[in-house]
Amino acid sequence: MNLTKFVKILFTLLTGAFLTAILSADVIGTKNGSKLSGKVVSIDGTHVVLDTDFAGEIKIKQSEVESITTDGPLNVRLASGTVLEGAIGASAAPGDVHIAGKDGGVNTTVDKLAMTWTPGAIDPAVAALQRKWAYEAAADITGKTGNSEQLGMALQFRATLASSFDTLQFYTAYERQVTDHEKSSDQFKAGLDYQNNFAGRYSWYVRDEGGFDRVKDIDLYNVAAAGVGYDILKTKVDTLTGRVGLAYRYENYGDPLAEDLDSVGLDIGLNNQLTMNNWSMTNRISYVPAFDDFANYRFYHESYIELPLKIGWWKLRIGVSNDYNSKPPAGYEKLDTTYFTRLVLNWK
Incomplete structure (x- = not known):
């Protein structure tokens, strides 16, 4: 294998790894057009907490969030009290989100997301009572x-x-x-x-x-x-x-x-x-x-x-x-x- 071919293969692998990292990140879109990538730590009805590589954990006012996309599933409690497990994805209309669960999807809005937590973890509402x-x-x-x-x-x-x-x-x-x-x-x-x-x-x-x-x-x-x-x-x-x-x-x-x-x-x-x-x-x-x-x-x-x-x-x-x-x-x-x-x- 000559050096040129080796460099091309290495470049392809690094580019693929970089794109995979980007695509696997959770993304928060704000009303002013900003896009923030990281890992959604929690949503509590008031703030969205995002863990980023460049600034650690940052708090974003939920009222300023226009879209949320998560790479993996989350337990989501809606304002009505309904609890779903699934990945959150953006919808066509600004402020709308789609929760894709095992038994189907649900369309809702960002302001209706009352609480999230990691699958397998204790429900924060239950933990608060302990x-x-x-x-x-x-x-x-x-x-x-x-x-x-x-x-x-x-x-x-x-x-x-x-x-x-x-x-x-x-x-x-x-x-x-x-x-x-x-x-x-x-x-x-x-x-x-x-x-x-x-x-x-x-x-x-x-x-x-x-x-x-x-x-x-x-x-x-x-x-x-x-x-x-x-x-x-x-x-x-x-x-x-x-x-x-x-x-x-x-x-x-x-x-x-x-x-x-x-x-x-x-x-x-x-x-x-x-x-x-x-x-x-x-x-x-x-x-x-x-x-x-x-x-x-x-x-x-x-x-x-x-x-x-x-x-x-x-x-x-x-x-x-x-x-x-x-x-x-x-x-x-x-x-x-x-x-x-x-x-x-x-x-x-």
Whole structure:
């Protein structure tokens, strides 16, 4: 075989491979005339996600898509709820598509494609209903020597079982600090919180938290509550939920002369969760007044930002918390404020 013939054969093979790659790619046509090639990752009724060689995954507004052609089959849910498996092909009219299934084809429009997923994979609607566990553990140690001696530590753990319609959380935390050989913090808490989103933005919840605070002379406290919630703001990245319900509040003090608290009251809360690509922010507020004396209430606030670290599942949490008891035992401060920087390990 001479060199010229070899070059022709090689050129033919490379050209065929190139054309095969082009022909086997999924193609998205937009209303402005652009043609984008790649692999359709998903269609969700709002966006078409296309995995490309030149820019990775890109999101295209579905309202701007005029045609979709896929090389292989997809599971497609239409706006009516009908589910078909087949390749998507363009039709003659702009905005129309044809789904070619094993049992025949269906003509529809791009805006009627509500959801797609890979054949053999779990239906995203079913996956959203499945509860999944997520865990986090946080710790920090602080110290100081010199004009004053200080050593402190804090440990936290949270387990969350969540689905698209409900969330169950178990949590516990312990904090201890010694300043100039005197305890300045010694508190423990454990609790659970369940929220069920039964209708759109509306939810109901139950929660219970108990523990002790030896610096405030609280041998045992407990707050149990139940009520309803409403998502004041609810987007893919930001949720603000207000709560109101009835609570039972109990506090037992170490000082036998101090009157223990045992009363039904209100439970008012506000929870905010903002999640961006590289960081998240959490804000929690709880206000629990007693019916026996509305001037006797507990107010708790916590705000923190989490930043990812380039070491696996670790994050850095920076924040502040305020614990206010309007009527503490005699000789004790009403407000405790804690500033913290913690390492957080998240896993599923």
